[in-house]
Amino acid sequence: MLEKRRADILDLINREKTVRLRDLVERYDVSDETIRRDLRSLERAGYLVRVYGGATLPNMYGAEPRYEMREVINLKEKKLVAKAAQPFIHDGDSLFLELGTTTLEFAKLLHVHNDLTILTNSIPIADVLINFEKFNVWMIGGHVRKGERATSGFLAEQTIDQFNVDKLVMGVGGVNREGWITDYHSEEANARRKMIKRSRHIIALADYSKFDVTALNQICPLSSVDILVSDEKIPHPYKRILAEAGTELVIAR
Amino acid sequence: MLEKRRADILDLINREKTVRLRDLVERYDVSDETIRRDLRSLERAGYLVRVYGGATLPNMYGAEPRYEMREVINLKEKKLVAKAAQPFIHDGDSLFLELGTTTLEFAKLLHVHNDLTILTNSIPIADVLINFEKFNVWMIGGHVRKGERATSGFLAEQTIDQFNVDKLVMGVGGVNREGWITDYHSEEANARRKMIKRSRHIIALADYSKFDVTALNQICPLSSVDILVSDEKIPHPYKRILAEAGTELVIAR
DNA sequence: CGCCATTCGAACAGATATAATCATAGACTA
DNA sequence: TAGTCTATGATTATATCTGTTCGAATGGCG
Structure with a gap:
């Protein structure tokens, strides 16, 4: 009976994830065209996806963006900004390097330094x-967040408190006209505030897209930042805002 | 079936980081050209990057050092040993996982567990x-050693001391007839000793090549080890030696 | 640097699966 | 009994997948 067979196929595929037309033909002793009609019908109803030689449950891998290959937005600007920040590092320095794509680009440029x-x-x-x-590379331990592939949490904070470094190099989530630096990741926010406390000089990297953006977490006022590196597209009023906060603005070219 | 095979390859590479064409050919019993077509297709879809002899995961950050498909010695035995150790882990466990290629293989097998x-x-x-x-993954912070891509040093040790876990899974540098486990890395030795202290159960992974080897650093006596997993080529006298130490021997097959 | 083994890509051919179409059998109904 | 409707089977052209062959490219090793 048709209805019974189709319900049965559905059962089977839900258990096995995939079914082969060949097997179904044999199992129900009907022609392959009949099975194909079944599968077509079940596919139209959304229960499965037909594939060459049988069928599988929807979302085997075709639709599932397991690896969002989000190419990094504004990578060119980020590289530029990173490059402009590099001269502020001197041999012998000790640094905090915060997570982020801009800081990653920055890290790649450090090979010119020693010690x-x-x-x-x-x-x-x-x-x-x-x-x-x-x-001399130190990994700050802590809870690993999948999204950022970085650590945070009490262990990270406690580790940070054990060091005093020359410079903190950090990306930012946003900079707004009230003169605050903000960020999206709540978990990392605390760790970042501690890093700021423990660093003699603060260098922030922010391509133009970060301005006039207010993210969830307040990190610190601009006045805490010694040097902010951005690019030529930085919105105009910020030159004044930064000057008032006493932050040196560096434009990458 | 094609779609099934490709989804499967994708699963595999996501767990293993790299796959070899040769292995896939054997696993699915198809021609190498077929596998190549699979890999080409998956590469076009952005799920992996083809390399000479196989494929690796794309590096999401654009410039991480590429996972090369370097040959690990005794990889087959190491995989076997890792597999034999996996059943000793239970859902809900807390674990220390020490650095090492065997423990890395072990980590790859943990996806069957929860919590x-x-x-x-x-x-x-x-x-x-x-x-x-x-x-729930925690990275132990500390000084990063290039050779091992792992942390050690006072920071690591101090972190370890803050935890008590159910099981420690560790590789070993060598096991000798005097009933001692030894290791090559002096820096990690201290951290490892602390882990041992902080773990309720100790599981050691040692393929046959590790026996009758004495490395520089004494780690612990065999009697501290609850379970030692090895393979069929383990030298004969060790069955007695382990029994005398009160260590359960598990042979991977 | 050159040699060797392995891997790769392109092209072709054979096997298998699919879509479209038509034919048939049985069930129900008028 | 004839009509018609549905599920199924059969036929054929087309599309897709796979294995094989062979010359080129690549990597490892002296």
Whole structure:
């Protein structure tokens, strides 16, 4: 009976994830065209997806963006900004390097230096840096967040409190006209505030897209930032805002 | 079936980070050209990057050092040993996972579990684990050694001392007839001793090549080890030696 | 640097699956 | 009994997948 067979096929595929037309033909002893009609019908009803040679449950991999290959937005600007920030680092410095794509680009540029001590909570950044043998690299431990591939939490904060470094290099989530730096990641926000406290100089990297953006978490006022590196497209009023806050603005070209 | 095979390959590479064409050919019993077509297709879809002899995951950050498909010695035995150790883990466990290629293989097998809390000092292991969303992953901070891509030093030790876990899973440098486990990495030795102290159960992974080897650093006596997993080629006298030490021997087959 | 083994890409051919179409059998109804 | 409707089977042209062959490219090793 048709209805029974189709319900049965549905059962089967839900258990097995995939079914082969060949097997179904044999199992129900009907022609392959009949099975094909069944599958077509079930597909139209949305229960499965037909594939060459059988069918599978929807979303095997075709639709599932397991690896969002989000190419990094504004990568060109980020690289530029990173490059403009690099001269502020000197051999012998100790640094906090915060997670972020801009800071990752920055990390890649550090190979020209010698004798740096670098503390980071970002796994990709640590991964880049350990290829430069001449550095002293410390990974800040803590809870690992999948999204950012970086650590945070009480363990990270407690670790940060044990160090005093020359410079913190950080990306930002947003900068607004009230003169505040904000960020999206609540978990990391605390760690970042602690880093700020523990660093003699603060260098913030922010391409033009970060301005007039207010993210969820207040991080620090602009006046806490010594140097802010951006690019030529920085919105005009910020030159004044930064000057008032006593922050040196560096434009990458 | 084509779609099934490709989805399967995708699963595999997401767990293993790299796949070899040769292995896939054997696993699916199809021609190498077919696998090549699969990989080409998956590459076009952005799910992986083809490399000579196989494929690897795309590096999401644009410039991480590429996971090369370097040959690990005794990889087959290591995989076997890791597989034999996996059943000793139970949902809900908390684990220390030490650095090492065997423990890395072990980590890849953990996806069958739920609700694990895992602390590791190995960057590659953390990298594998954060893809399994259902785990609580903690990176142990510390000084990053290039050779091992893992952390050690006072910071690591101090972090370890803040935890008590159910099980420690560790590789070993060597096991000798005097009943001692030894290791090559002096820096990690201290951290490892602390982990041992902080773990209720100790599981050691040692393929046959590790026996009758004495490395520089004494780690612990065999009697501290609850379960030792090895393979069929384990030298004969060790069955007695382990029995005398009160260590359960598990042979991977 | 050159040699060797392995891997790769292109092209073709054979096998298998699919879509479109028509034919048939049985059930129900008028 | 004839009409018609539905599920199924059969036929054929087309599309897709796969294995094989062979020359070129690549990587490892002396």
